[in-house]
Amino acid sequence: MTTHTWGLLAILVLSIVALIALINSRLRLHPFLALTLVSLAAAVAAGEPAEKIAESLETGAGSILGDVGVTLAFGAMLGRLLSDSGATDRIARLIVDRAGPRSLPWYMAGAAFVIGIPMFFEVGLIVLLPLIFSVAQRLRDDHGVKGSPYVALATPAIAALCTLHGMVPPHPGPLIGVSGLHANLGLTIGVGLVCAIPTVILAGPVYGRWIAPRLDVRPDRTLVAQFTGERAADAGTPADTTEPARPRRGVPTGWAVAAVLVPVVLMLLNTVADLVPALPEGLRHTLALTGSPVVAMFFGLLFALFVVALPSGVGGEAIRGSLGESLRSVAGILLIIAGGGAFNQVLEDSGIGKAVESAASGAHLNVLVLGWLLALLLSFSTGSATVGIVAATGVLAPMAATQSSLTTSLLVVAIGAGSVGLNYVNHAGFWLVKESFGMTLGQATKSHTVIQTLVSVCGLLMTLLLSLLA
Template identity: 70%
Template sequence: MTGHTWTLLIILAAAIAALITLINSRLRFHPFIALMAVSVGVALAAGQPVEKIAESLETGAGGILGDVGVTLAFGAMLGRLLSASGATDRIARLIVDRASTRSLPWYVAGAAFVIGIPMFFEIGLIVLLPLIFSVAQRLERTHKINGSPYVYLAAPAIGALATLHGMVAPHPGPLVAVEGLHANLGMSIAVGLVCAIPTIIIAGPVYGRWIAPRLDVRPDPELIARFTGNGSPSNGIASDGDPSIASPSDGAPQISGEHDSLRTSAETDAPQGPRENTVRTGWALAAVLVPVVLMLLRTIAELVYDESSQVRHVLAFTGEPVIAMFAGFLFALFALGYRSGLSPDAIRSSLTDSLKAVAGILLIIAGGGAFNQVLEDSGIGQAVESAASGMHINVIVLGWLLALLLSFSTGSATVGIVAATGILAALAQGGGSLHTSLLVVAIGAGSVGLNYVNHAGFWLVKESFGMTLGQATKSHTAIQTIVSVCGLLMALLLSTLA
């Protein structure tokens, strides 16, 4: 490598250190501000012409928002419709109600898997809490399990939600990686699902069955009563991952991160106890699966039909992420929203709140796009490619490690994904479709590992279930780290076929 290449790599290392410092220092920069500041600094340090810097920032931010932002907005509205109409509760109870004691964790994992396809981790957990609490109460009364029934059921829910959130598009993190690495979307979804299933099994029901007897966990009785039908949850819990939910005695840091903007969403989504609804289970399941099926059909069409086929053209159009999510949203709007008895005004208000909830994540994604574009325009991407090829580093392992370290250091899985994607974009362009999709999975898996006190989801789980710091570490942090490691191992295993 030349001296200039080493200079660019040093600039990259300094940029990562600066990003971590700005987010975690007493200044508590919002990740979007930190990403933009670091992007400008990198461009100047790398010698990019000053008249081109603004263009790089605008191109990067605008490009990623055009690819992912609208899709994310439709996804947020779809998730809100599923929750507000009672569809998610219907799906969860249908899956769990007929299960035996031994099979309950597997059914909870199945419910979380279906619900987690369109929902963020925190929102999915809030939606599932009434189900987990009510079923755990039943198990507690019958004394049919050894240990905490709450951990017994929470572990598979956390494992499934974390896996989908990090590894499977159309979640925003994996979708950012798909766009940034120019991966095949349908292939990435299919590979993500293949990697997700064994990961969920190991991190959820299997680990949950082992750890439940070792933790004496029971949520606050008042909170249990409110989530199971005797009132609404307090604002302290329904903040959807805002770390300020922790009591002062816990020493919870006041973190400003990607999930702070989800507070409004969770407060609205937090169940007010079981509600009667007219939504049929088939419609509910269809609303969840429509976007994913359309995206997968696009990939199948590209493999089966030639470029002149009309079927291929139609499925390619309907399988575009923005079109697929729009179709899923419209389906849910009419099949679930208006049919559930909600008034048009209530639906409109709920959808407006759902868009407010993702504004912060959209800004982080935009900042990540700007950062990635600067890395490309300044030549740092090529420097990383040269260094990696010279050292013969496995790109999948490198992507996982970068996302893991960035996520752990900044407290933001989204920052971990967008930054790792920008750093490795030049390496992925030469890879095949399967290899690039596996890199998407590996980066996503890395972003959910070591989820500890600087992550908002850690405090949501800790306070929701009344855990000590040690108990939350042995459950939530351990589960998400198992998800991360299993996701990497599955990606490496499948890479032998690439």
Template identity: 70%
Template sequence: MTGHAWLLLATLAAAIGVLVLLINSRLKFHPFVALMVVSIGVALVAGLSTEQIADSVEKGAGDILGNVGITLAFGAMLGRLLADSGATERIAAVIVDRAGTRSLPWYMAGAAFVIGIPMFFEVGLIVLLPLIFSVARRLQADGRIKGSAHVYLAAPTIAALCTLHGMVPPHPGPLIGVQGLHADLGTTILVGLICAVPTIVVSGPLYGRWIAPRLAVHPDRELVAQFTGRAPAEDADTSSAADGAARPGAAGAGRTGGVALGWALASVLVPVVLMLLRTVAELALAGSSPVRHVLTFTGEPVIAMFAGFLFALFALGYRSGHAPEKVRESLTGAIKSVAGILLIIAGGGAFNQVLEDTGIGKAVESAATGAHLNLLLLGWLIALVLSFSTGSATVGIVAATGILAPMAGDGGVQNSLLVVAIGAGSIGLNYVNHAGFWLVKESFGMTLGQATKSHTAIQTLVSVCGLLMALLISAFV
């Protein structure tokens, strides 16, 4: 480690501190603005010329938006089609319709797992709230559970949604990691799913069963009525809660009746299957095979998400009976909802490129090598600290990816495991400066302490379990 390398490391530490300060101070900078300020500041301190700074910022932002931005836009529109058509409610209702009391958390985790593949955490939770409220009301009326029925059902839902959101492509965070660390997409999906299953089991149904009797959570009746379509007076009458109107999926019956389960599942799985087929083709077929060329093309993230979106547009959009104008307005709203995330991703790309062009990434590599830190643990820790400090999992992922990119190999399972570890780190310690924390707290009428014991604890369990799974797999590959 030379003196210049130590200066670069000090610059990086100061940049991270400034980034946290700008986002959390009274100024409340938008993360995109904060990332741009820090990127340009780091470039100036590290000695890049003004021409190099402009090129570095433009290249970093443009490259990552080209690789991730369009995919994210198609994913947002696909999620909106699934929600508007009632397809997600249909899937959830079918999964839990025949579940017993003890198996309900497992079925809820399954429903959230399927729905969480193409949807952001917040969107997936809002979509599943009607089901959670309806089933919880039935459980309370029957007196079959001690403590909070809402926490009993919400815990596996939160665990599954946040696990997929942080650790499994095609969500934007893992896609950023795949692009920045040059990991194979199909391998990352497979590794992410392998890590996700035991993580969800421990953090969701098992933890939910333990914590539910210890929390007295009662959502606002007006909010329950809004999501379930029942008047507050009806909700108070527990004697009617076990009738047919309170069965799982009843809240969305008006919208889901015309959605066939096959169409709903196909719309969710088309992009994921295309991406997985690409990996299978690259492993099993010769380079000159026409089938391999076709599957490689259709398995590209942009093409796979575009194909999934087009399939859902006709299968769920136009076939649902909605006017084309309404479908277009809904899709426009979906794009607007992710505009902020796209800007943060662009800012993160600029920051990553500056770290590379200034040599800071190489300095971090030298320091980590000298300290003999495990790369997966280092990536997890950086993402955890930045996500907790800034209130943005995306900031944690893009910054950790940029810092560790020089240390990553040329591909393979280890790079995919690093993507998973960084994503797991970004999930942990989800607290009051995260939007998801407040969504859960207000939706279920929790106190600050209750939200901490449920939502924050669940996401931190997911984070730790995800890292442990990545480390375990790393020991055998």
């Protein structure tokens, strides 16, 4: 490699160190501001023409928001509608109520897996807390579950939710990877699900069976009463809403499941259309339109609104308040995504991305391992899985352009798997789990941190296994 290439690599390393320092220093700079500042400094240091730096920042931020931002907003609204209408509760109880004591953790993993398709980790866990607490109370004196029933049920729920959140579109992390690496969306969903199923099994019910007898976890009684009482669902409604969160009429189970799966099915149909050349041209164009992420998520939102939420008895005013609240909750994520897009564009326009490609090619590093490791270290260091994904995607985008379609999709999954590992005290999800279940710091580490790290490692191993087919 040339001296110039080494210089660009040094700028990248210093940029990442600066990003970590700005987010974790006493300043506690917001990741969006830190990403913007680092992007600007990297562009100047790499010698990008001054008149093009602002264009790089604007193009990168605008491009990623156009690809992912609107889809993320629709996804947040969809998840809130499903929660407020009782659709997710219906799915969860349908799965869990038919299980015996020994099989309950497996059924809980199944419920969390389905619910985790459209919902963020934190939202999905809050939705599942009433179910986890109420079922755990039934199991407290049952000898079929050894150790803490709360840990036995929470472990598979955490494993399923974080696996879907990190590795499978239409979650924002994988969508960022699909957009930045130009991966095939349907193929990424397919391989993501293939990687997710054994990952959830190992990190969920299997690990839960081992760790539950070793942790004496007892959530606060007041919190348990709040989540298992008649108005437990009120925890997810806006404070100014006077209507009860629990719907006046039950949601039919079939419609509840359909509302969760509509966006994913539309995206997968688009991929199937690409693989079947005999399809009529008009049908192919229609599936291409409805299978694009933003349109698929929008149709899923409309389906949930008119087929599930309104017929269930949730009032229009309550729906509008819930949708507005759901958008406020993802505003920070949107800004981080924009900052990550700007950083990625600077890496490309300044030539740093090409330098990384040259160095990795010369070192013969496995691109899946490299993507996983970058996302893991950045997520652990900054406390943000999104930062880990956007930065790793930007660094590896030039390398992905030379890979096969399957490898590129597997790279998206590997990066997402890396982003959920080593989830510790600088992650919001860690504290949500710790406080919700009344855990000590050590108990939260042995449960939540280890679960997500198992998900991360298993996800990487599955991508490496599937890469043998590429």
